[in-house]
Amino acid sequence: MSHDFSPTKVTAPIVTAGQNCWQIGNYYVTAQPTEAGLAVAQNLGIKSVICLRDALETTYLEFLPFDPEEDRTLTTSLGMSFVNIPFPHSPTDPAFNIPQDQFDIRAGAVLAVLKHLPQPILLHCSSGDRASALWAVHLIVNCGLTVQKAIGYATTSGLAVFTPYVQKYAPQSP
Numbered sequence: 049m050s051h052d053f054s055p056t057k058v059t060a061p062i063v064t065a066g067q068n069c070w071q072i073g074n075y076y077v078t079a080q081p082t083e084a085g086l087a088v089a090q091n092l093g094i095k096s097v098i099c100l101r102d103a104l105e106t107t108y109l110e111f112l113p114f115d116p117e118e119d120r121t122l123t124t125s126l127g128m129s130f131v132n133i134p135f136p137h138s139p140t141d142p143a144f145n146i147p148q149d150q151f152d153i154r155a156g157a158v159l160a161v162l163k164h165l166p167q168p169i170l171l172h173c174s175s176g177d178r179a180s181a182l183w184a185v186h187l188i189v190n191c192g193l194t195v196q197k198a199i200g201y202a203t204t205s206g207l208a209v210f211t212p213y214v215q216k217y218a219p220q221s222p
Contacts, residue, residue: 068176095166176206
């Protein structure tokens with residue numbers, strides 16, 4: 049049986065206008081939701097939020113600021129589950145970026161929580177790049193897609209800088 053994992057652009061105002069916001073079945077892959085956007089997500093029936101941002105992330109003018117405790121409080125006050133699995137990233141300081149081995153370990157953690165959280169699930173980072181990278185890893189590991197096919201789908205939803213992480217992804221042994 050063939051599945052279509054093509055992302056569909058979400059027009060509901062979950063993120064700042066112009067930022068990545070995509071739906072693929074019971075999954076949403078997005079940039080940082082706004083405070084009002086989390087309420088919109090809840091109204092759309094989203095049950096869980098996985099945040100991939102790091103608390104030490106530098107605030108970039110083009111992205112919304114981030115406080116993991118504020119995100120957790122707001123998300124859970126709306127009745128949604130919240131998990132933060134940080135993937136450090138800086139568009140201006142590559143030394144801050146997550147090493148491949150840590151990406152692989154944390155990707156395993158994301159895959160584990162994807163299996164246990166109530167759906168629909170919103171997976172986000174600051175821009176949608178890391179969220180799309182983890183979506184691609186999910187497509188490879190849980191859906192049996194080739195790396196090239198998964199990257200093709202994830203590029204639509206915002207995969208860019210994190211493409212090499214997906215290409216080099218090596219699942220960790222339990």
